[in-house]
Amino acid sequence: MATSEASYIDYDTFLDPDFSASSFANTLVTNTNNINDTQVDLSTPLSRVLFDVQEIDTHIHNLTTKSALPLLEHTKDRSQSSQRILTQVEEQVSSLADGYQRLEKEVLRKWTSAEEARIAAQNSLQTLRLARAVARCITLGRQLEGQIAEVTGRSTTGQKDDHRAMVRAAGTILMLRQMFSAIGEGEEGQGLDRVKVIRTLRSDLVIPAENTTKARAQQVINRFSISSLMVDGTRASNGSQSPPPAAGVPSTYAQTEEAKSRLFSAITTLYLLSPTPKTGVSAEDFQPELLLSTLQGYIHNSLTSSLSSLARGLASLPTLDRALLEVSGRCQDIGALETLLASLKRPSHPLLLPSTNQAADKNNSNLLKPLLSVLDTSSLPSYYWRSLASALPARVQEIMSRGGAAARSLKSSRDRLRSDLRECVLRGSQLPSNVAKGRVINPASGNGAVVEGNWEREAAVMVSSVMGALGR
DSSP, X not given: OOOSSOOSSOHHHHHOTTOOHHHHHHHHHHHHSOTTOSSOOOHHHHHHHHHHHHHHHHHHHHXXXXXXXXXXXXXXXXXHHHHHHHHHHHHHHHHHHHHHHHHIXXXXXXXXXXXXXXXXXXXXXXXXXXXXXXXXXXXXXXXXXXXXXXXXXXXXXXXXXXXXXXXXXHHHHHHHXXXXXXXSTTOTTTTGGGOHHHHHHIIIIIHHHHHHHHHHHHHHHHTOOSHHHHHHHHHHHHTSSSOOOTTHHHHHXXXXXXXXXXXXXXXXXXXXXXXXXXXXXXXXXXXXXXXXXXXXXXXXXXXHHHHHHHHHHHHSGGGXXXXXXXXXXXXXXXXXXXXXXXXXBOOOOTTSBOOSOHHHHHHTOBSHHHHHHHHXXXXXXXXXXXXXXXXXXXXXXXXXXXXXXXXXXXXXXXXXXXXXXXXXXXXXXBOOHHHHTTOBOOTTTSSOOOOOOOOHHHHHHHHHHHHHHHOO
C-alpha cells in the first residue's frame, strides 16, 4: 500500500503475506518490557496497537472518502457487465435446453425404442437358433435310436444286426457330441445344456447308445478270428464229417470277407468314439486311445489263452497237438489283424483339424502305426511269439517241479517238442490265403506289408524257452 504522506506506521509489516498477529504482539511485548522482570506491563503495547489501528482506520476512511465516486462507478460497471453476461448465458442455456429436449424427442426416445426392438430381435434370434438346435438334436436322437436298433438286431424290419450301423451310429454320436460341447458365441449348440429335454436326451439315449456301440465294437474285435473260418472250411473240403456242398469254398470266402468287414466297422467305430482333446489336434497327431486299448486287450487275451492252452498241452502231451494248433491259429488271427490294420486308412474325423503336414500324414495314414508304437514292436506276430516265449519258462518249471509222468514225458520228448514248437511258429506265421494269398509277414518290415519273411528267430526263441526250462 503506497501513501502520499509520511507515516510512522510500518505498512509493509501489516501487508506482508506471512504476517502473524501473535508474533507481532509478542515482539511489542518484549520490546516494551524487560524479559528478566516477572511483572509484565501490557498497557504500553496495547496502547501502541490501538493507536496503530485507529491510525489505519482513519487512513482507510480518508482514502474511501476521496475515492468514493470512482469506486461506486467501478462497482456499477462491474454489476452491469455481470448482468449482461448473465443474460447472454441464460439465453444460451435456454437454447441448449431446447436443443436437448428436441434431441431427446427426435433421437433419444427413438433410440430407446430401437434398442428395445434390437434386444427383442436378438432374443428371438437366439430362441430360433436354440429351437433349431433342439430340433436337430431330437432328429439326430431319433436317427441314433434307429441305428442302435440296427446294431443290436432289434430293428423293426426284422433284419439281423448290421455292423455298418455301428459306424453310422458313431457318426451320429459325434454330431451330437459336437453340439453338446458348443460353448462359443454364435455356435449352433450354444445354450443346449439349459434345455431339459436335451439333458434327458443325453442321459437317457446318447450316453447309453454310445456305451452300447462301444461294447458292440469291442465285442466284434475280441471275437475276430480268421483261422477258425479256415479250419471249418478245411474240414468241410476234406469231407471228414459230411460231403461239402457245391458252394463250400465261396461260402468260406464270403464268411472271411464278412469277418474282415465287421472288423473294419468295429475299428472305425472305436476310432471315431475315442476321446478327443479339448484343444484342436491334427489328424496325424491324434491317438485313438479307445481303439488302441481294445486292440491291446485283444492281443493280451490271445496271449493269455495261448499260454494256458500251451501249459495244459505240455502237462498232458496227448493234447499238445491240439494246443499248438490253437496257438498257431491265434497267431494267424493276430497276423491277419496286422495286415488288415495296415490296409485301413485313418477314417475322417469331424472333430479333428485337417492335416497340415502331408508327408507326416502319408507316413502315418494307417492304423497299424499307432498300435506298433504303443506296443514298442515292429510286428504283431513277432510280439506275440516273444511275449509267449517270455512267459513259458515259468510254466514249464512249474510242471518240472511237480515231477511225475508229465515231467518224465517232457524230458523224454525233447526232439518232438523242438520240432512241434518250430512247426507251430512257422504255421502260425502263415497267413490265411483269403487274407494274404499264402504269403507270410516279414517281422523286419515294420510296416505290416505282406512279403516273404523268415521266422526262424521267433521259432528258436520259442524252442529255447521250453528247452531251457527242461534243463539237461
